[in-house]
Amino acid sequence: MVRGLVLSPERQRATCTPSIFNRIHQCTTMDVEGFLNIERRTGIKDSDIKGFLSKVDNVQDQLAKLMSGELAPEDVRIPGERTPEEEGKQ
Helix, strand or coil, X not given: CCCCEEEECCCCXXXXXXXXXXXXXXXXXXXXXXXXXXXXXXXXXXXXXXXXXXXXXXXXHHHHHHHHCCCCHHHCCCCCCCCHHHHHHC
């Protein structure tokens, strides 16, 4: 616990005690749950972030395989992208 801050479990809010601000009795409250909700703060959906991170992980994995020689450059696949062969079939 930070000195002067009290976390109220039933309200999920942190409030300051008057002594932390030289006995000023006006305290601000902070909505901890709202602060941790990135989707609400930024407008970016959690599913979009997870999708992006899965693509990043896929690229890292493919780069590691390319560097070790396990994967040939011709065999690199981008999820969601069609190969020229697949484009030609449609």
